[in-house]
Amino acid sequence: MSEQQERQQVIERELTMSRAMVEAIAHEMREDEEVFYMGEDVADYGGIFDSTEGLLEEFGRDRIMDVPISETAYLGAAVGAAQEGMRPIAELMFVDFFGVAMDQIYNQLAKNTYMSGGAVNVPMVLTAAVGGTYNDAAQHSQTLYGTFAHLPGMKVVVPSTAYDAKGLMHNAIRDDDPVVYLFHKRLMGIGWMPAPDGPKTPVPEDDYTIPFGSADVKREGEDATVVTLGLHVHRALEAADALAEDGIDAEVIDLRTLVPLDTETIRESVAKTGRLVVVDEDYRSYGVTGEIIAGVAEGGLEELEAVERVAVPDVPLPYARPMENEVIPDSEDIERAVRAAHDE
Amino acid sequence: MFEDMVTARYYEERLQEEYLEGKQPAFDISAGPIPGELHLAAGQEAAAAGVCRHLRDDDTVTAPHRPHHVAIAKGVDLERMTAEIFGRETGLSSGKGGHMHLFDPDAGFACSGIIAQGCPPAVGAGLAAKKRNEDSVAVAFLGEGAISQGAFLESLNLAAVQQLPVVFVVEDNDWAISMPKERVTDVADGSQRAGGFDMPGVRVDYDDATAVYDAAKEAVGRARAGNGPTLLEVQVHRRMGHFMGDPESYRPDEDVEAAQARDSIERLADDLRSEGLEDEELEAIREEARERVDEAIKWAKEQPEPDPDAAYEDVFVNPPSGVTTEEPTHELAGGDD
Ligand SMILES: Cc1ncc(C[n+]2csc(CCOP(=O)(O)OP(=O)(O)O)c2C)c(N)n1
Numbered sequence A: 001m002s003e004q005q006e007r008q009q010v011i012e013r014e015l016t017m018s019r020a021m022v023e024a025i026a027h028e029m030r031e032d033e034e035v036f037y038m039g040e041d042v043a044d045y046g047g048i049f050d051s052t053e054g055l056l057e058e059f060g061r062d063r064i065m066d067v068p069i070s071e072t073a074y075l076g077a078a079v080g081a082a083q084e085g086m087r088p089i090a091e092l093m094f095v096d097f098f099g100v101a102m103d104q105i106y107n108q109l110a111k112n113t114y115m116s117g118g119a120v121n122v123p124m125v126l127t128a129a130v131g132g133t134y135n136d137a138a139q140h141s142q143t144l145y146g147t148f149a150h151l152p153g154m155k156v157v158v159p160s161t162a163y164d165a166k167g168l169m170h171n172a173i174r175d176d177d178p179v180v181y182l183f184h185k186r187l188m189g190i191g192w193m194p195a196p197d198g199p200k201t202p203v204p205e206d207d208y209t210i211p212f213g214s215a216d217v218k219r220e221g222e223d224a225t226v227v228t229l230g231l232h233v234h235r236a237l238e239a240a241d242a243l244a245e246d247g248i249d250a251e252v253i254d255l256r257t258l259v260p261l262d263t264e265t266i267r268e269s270v271a272k273t274g275r276l277v278v279v280d281e282d283y284r285s286y287g288v289t290g291e292i293i294a295g296v297a298e299g300g301l302e303e304l305e306a307v308e309r310v311a312v313p314d315v316p317l318p319y320a321r322p323m324e325n326e327v328i329p330d331s332e333d334i335e336r337a338v339r340a341a342h343d344e
Numbered sequence B: 001m002f003e004d005m006v007t008a009r010y011y012e013e014r015l016q017e018e019y020l021e022g023k024q025p026a027f028d029i030s031a032g033p034i035p036g037e038l039h040l041a042a043g044q045e046a047a048a049a050g051v052c053r054h055l056r057d058d059d060t061v062t063a064p065h066r067p068h069h070v071a072i073a074k075g076v077d078l079e080r081m082t083a084e085i086f087g088r089e090t091g092l093s094s095g096k097g098g099h100m101h102l103f104d105p106d107a108g109f110a111c112s113g114i115i116a117q118g119c120p121p122a123v124g125a126g127l128a129a130k131k132r133n134e135d136s137v138a139v140a141f142l143g144e145g146a147i148s149q150g151a152f153l154e155s156l157n158l159a160a161v162q163q164l165p166v167v168f169v170v171e172d173n174d175w176a177i178s179m180p181k182e183r184v185t186d187v188a189d190g191s192q193r194a195g196g197f198d199m200p201g202v203r204v205d206y207d208d209a210t211a212v213y214d215a216a217k218e219a220v221g222r223a224r225a226g227n228g229p230t231l232l233e234v235q236v237h238r239r240m241g242h243f244m245g246d247p248e249s250y251r252p253d254e255d256v257e258a259a260q261a262r263d264s265i266e267r268l269a270d271d272l273r274s275e276g277l278e279d280e281e282l283e284a285i286r287e288e289a290r291e292r293v294d295e296a297i298k299w300a301k302e303q304p305e306p307d308p309d310a311a312y313e314d315v316f317v318n319p320p321s322g323v324t325t326e327e328p329t330h331e332l333a334g335g336d337d
């Protein structure tokens, strides 16, 4: 095999999203002694959602740290270590648990830079698993995308593919500000929670960064703009394929980061299509969907012929399958919304 | 106690079977008649049975994510609880809660899937009893992993300083998912946490329902008499994985074997035999428990699934007018049309 062929093969190796994320963390840990990972069940277990699988073996317990079920203490400790100049990564097993440590997140992590007039910075990453679709009910199924994006002072990252997961993680660890990195359980490629086709992608072995605030146009189309993130990127692409059979050509945009938000790419797309459909796995009101629409509207209403939003209605996530299916948008809901926008 | 314990054990064994249906050979958490996470309590029955024996219907219990044995011992409606776990319309919460969020106000029972977050509401139930001059008590169950959580420690302090009728029961099964107790606290005896709040702390060091019964008698009696809270830690054993599907690769084989070997149900059966109970009598209790559980599961599976639109109900008991949670059909004014 020639060197060229070998390289080609390396580039074409496909990784699950969790493997890609772990690869970036391992790389940064090799490069920088000051990077370490704290969380519950991140050592021997390798993360309930495989977010640290294999890292204990390479880096040992001092750097892959299992910590007590004391989120306030260890998330706050990450803030403190970051302020000392280290680069901690702290994991919330489920984003839903942020409530028990909310002060450390929104009053310390997010505000210390500003309150210190920039004298202090908090170069840490807060990772958390998000999302439903497997009937884990109200306390274990939320995404809370809008909650984190709403509170100033945190960069918020939501990968939807292995390629993005790696590049965004490199960028997150190197960033001098606090980054909240929300990975969707359904996309990780965990053995016991089958992922859809899509998140598993070719991933280069070398390190690379994906800059924050650059949305990715996943599919080009002329008739409607579908803006979404996380799991729903894949559901939107599925909907777009179905719509294409009826001659409706949807453009699908993956936000990739909520803070900063790439409003430019969205506006350009809407200028072309005139129709905006925003799809979110978070609650409907006061959230991502409203924000995206407002951002487009502020850029000029004349371009906007139709708007639809598809989100979780303002109810907690119910347990039973028929009800969970009802409230979490699926590709048919997206299809319907695009048709409605198209017919308006 | 024996009846509660054998009921709870058989219940967990049957749920395990039901849960795995549709999840084999490839385990898919969202497949089968019971989707989502399932935390079973086989090996922990002594704690629940020994404590709840002292409780009345008007006493309040809060349980964590591993609640079935406690619910059974507290007298929660077994059929409706099972229907809830199967996500059926006639379940305790009409299918909205699931196995980590069982609520039966008639039996004074609630649970939460967030670690240690059942403690503050238990303190609140104790506070209500005290304010009303009632002699009911509240009991918060939690795992040993939860004793490092702020909500637990703050609750100990509030209950102590207000002399509230609350008993905190720590079920020490040695593990918090994959984390052994010694990795997350330097205190082997969790009941020592009580000392920092000037409240009695007691540890039952072995998995024995009678010993739990005796210790709980004192703790619940103290609370009922208005003499304040107690922290009680009980050694139990986790006979299964943390949740169904847990590969337990972090756990040494010997630890699993030891947990399997120390069976509080057999220990209690021996005690009862030495007190003169015949094998047939014990077997009759077991048989009755099996029938009750089998019937509850059969009933639950016959129940209808909820209507998808029921998802929009129950956010409030008094829904504000003008606020709709249903997907509105809306049109945008603007553009050229
Ligand atoms: C605040 C919070 N953090 C983390 C979790 C995830 N979690 C669920 S169970 C568990 C371990 C609990 O251990 P323990 O309290 O000993 O109870 P056990 O499971 O052993 O019965 C963890 C960390 C959670 N549910 N809530």
Ligand SMILES: [Mg+2]
Residues within 6 Å of the ligand: B143, B144, B145, B171, B172, B173, B174, B175, B176, B177
């Ligand atoms: Mg435990």
